[in-house]
Amino acid sequence: MTPARQRYDQESLLAVAAQVFTERGYDGTSMEDLAKVTGITKSSIYHHVQSKEELLGIGLDRALDALFAVFDEPASMDGKAVERLRHVVRRTVEVLVAELPYVSLLLRVRGNTATEQRALDRRRTFDRAVRALFAEAIADGDLRAGLDPALTERLVFGMINSTVEWYRPRSEITVDDLVGAVLAIVDGLRR
Amino acid sequence: MTPARQRYDQESLLAVAAQVFTERGYDGTSMEDLAKVTGITKSSIYHHVQSKEELLGIGLDRALDALFAVFDEPASMDGKAVERLRHVVRRTVEVLVAELPYVSLLLRVRGNTATEQRALDRRRTFDRAVRALFAEAIADGDLRAGLDPALTERLVFGMINSTVEWYRPRSEITVDDLVGAVLAIVDGLRR
Numbered sequence: 001m002t003p004a005r006q007r008y009d010q011e012s013l014l015a016v017a018a019q020v021f022t023e024r025g026y027d028g029t030s031m032e033d034l035a036k037v038t039g040i041t042k043s044s045i046y047h048h049v050q051s052k053e054e055l056l057g058i059g060l061d062r063a064l065d066a067l068f069a070v071f072d073e074p075a076s077m078d079g080k081a082v083e084r085l086r087h088v089v090r091r092t093v094e095v096l097v098a099e100l101p102y103v104s105l106l107l108r109v110r111g112n113t114a115t116e117q118r119a120l121d122r123r124r125t126f127d128r129a130v131r132a133l134f135a136e137a138i139a140d141g142d143l144r145a146g147l148d149p150a151l152t153e154r155l156v157f158g159m160i161n162s163t164v165e166w167y168r169p170r171s172e173i174t175v176d177d178l179v180g181a182v183l184a185i186v187d188g189l190r191r
Numbered sequence: 192m193t194p195a196r197q198r199y200d201q202e203s204l205l206a207v208a209a210q211v212f213t214e215r216g217y218d219g220t221s222m223e224d225l226a227k228v229t230g231i232t233k234s235s236i237y238h239h240v241q242s243k244e245e246l247l248g249i250g251l252d253r254a255l256d257a258l259f260a261v262f263d264e265p266a267s268m269d270g271k272a273v274e275r276l277r278h279v280v281r282r283t284v285e286v287l288v289a290e291l292p293y294v295s296l297l298l299r300v301r302g303n304t305a306t307e308q309r310a311l312d313r314r315r316t317f318d319r320a321v322r323a324l325f326a327e328a329i330a331d332g333d334l335r336a337g338l339d340p341a342l343t344e345r346l347v348f349g350m351i352n353s354t355v356e357w358y359r360p361r362s363e364i365t366v367d368d369l370v371g372a373v374l375a376i377v378d379g380l381r382r
Contacts, residue, residue, distance in 0.1 A: 028219065144375070151364065151372040158353030159346050166345065173342065181342040184335070188379020 010048050013038055018059040018101040022108055026056055026116075053115050060109065060119040063102035066095045067126055081136035082143060082190070088130060089186055092160055093179045097169055104164045130157060143189045156186060201239050204229055209250040209292040213299055217247055217307075244306050251300065251310040254293035257286045258317055272327035273334060273381070279321060280377055283351055284370050288360055295355045321348060334380045347377060 016038050020029050031052055035042045049055045070076055075087040096103045106123065109116045134156075135149040160182060167178060207229050211220050222243055226233045240246045261267055266278040287294045297314065300307045325347075326340040351373060358369060 025216070025219075028216075144379075147375060148368070148372055151368065152376070154357065155350050155354070155372055155376060158356065159350035162349030162353045163346070165349065177339070177342065181339055181346055184338060185343070185346060185376060185379065188335075188376065188381075190379075 018105045057115040063106040085133040209296045248306040254297040255313045276324040
């Protein structure tokens, strides 16, 4: 088995596992089920990961790492809060589309295992960072004064997250259309 | 068994069934499971409904009937489209909170049975009616001209629906707070 072939297997196993976990629920999916769906034998799956929970963890980290990487981009760090917020909103939508199976999985997580708890903790850290941007943009007078930062953050990111339910890449709605429509709503919050 | 007692049973059976269907999935829940959770014998459940699918249908109709009733209110029928839209948004949020277990169930439905297909059809009819309000309000010049009515409807109602994930009645956030925060975002779409 060449390393290239091995990488391909790992990558496709992860993508399929994320999809199956999302559809049937993590608790309702066995390694046996994954072997059937992927056509990879159970022993080959165990060549890549030690457990079902490790597979879940890799999938969740993939979504979370991509989301957190947004905060390290220059446009998330420099400039006025309202512009940094716009950048984070734009890039979150783009990450959501690029990593759809993993973000969908992340949004289903309810915290039944240690791995899920860790993912929920990271999600909360992400939400807090975005909430702080809303608060700062309101304090700057760039977003309307009456807005509740926590509630507005929940609603705006609930809206963004809800797109995993219906948006599919390569549909007639492009990612830029989607980003544009989300930003049009966010821009409506400006003073 | 008095009629009052019977009504109570039917009502509580429905509420618990909706919750269990939402949590475990309709396909993953047996009448046996419902009997265990409710403490009602299977034969008593069959006294109320003929099948699991009938129970699902009653739960879904409860959410859908409440949502469609919003369109029959005078404020949804009279006045400018933008005001009718605002009213529908406000009342949808209120219905969602009042009928939380049934709306949550509705939002999980993927169309695996005839009953689910019928519910999805009714949801699509609801969405079309709201989309028409967005289009009319944009045509009236009351919402910004550049907005895509279909995409904006999906995003705004995706935002509203996402509140079932975290909002709980009698929390420190009142329904009026929630309605206010949603309307603040919708009002941002005005010209």
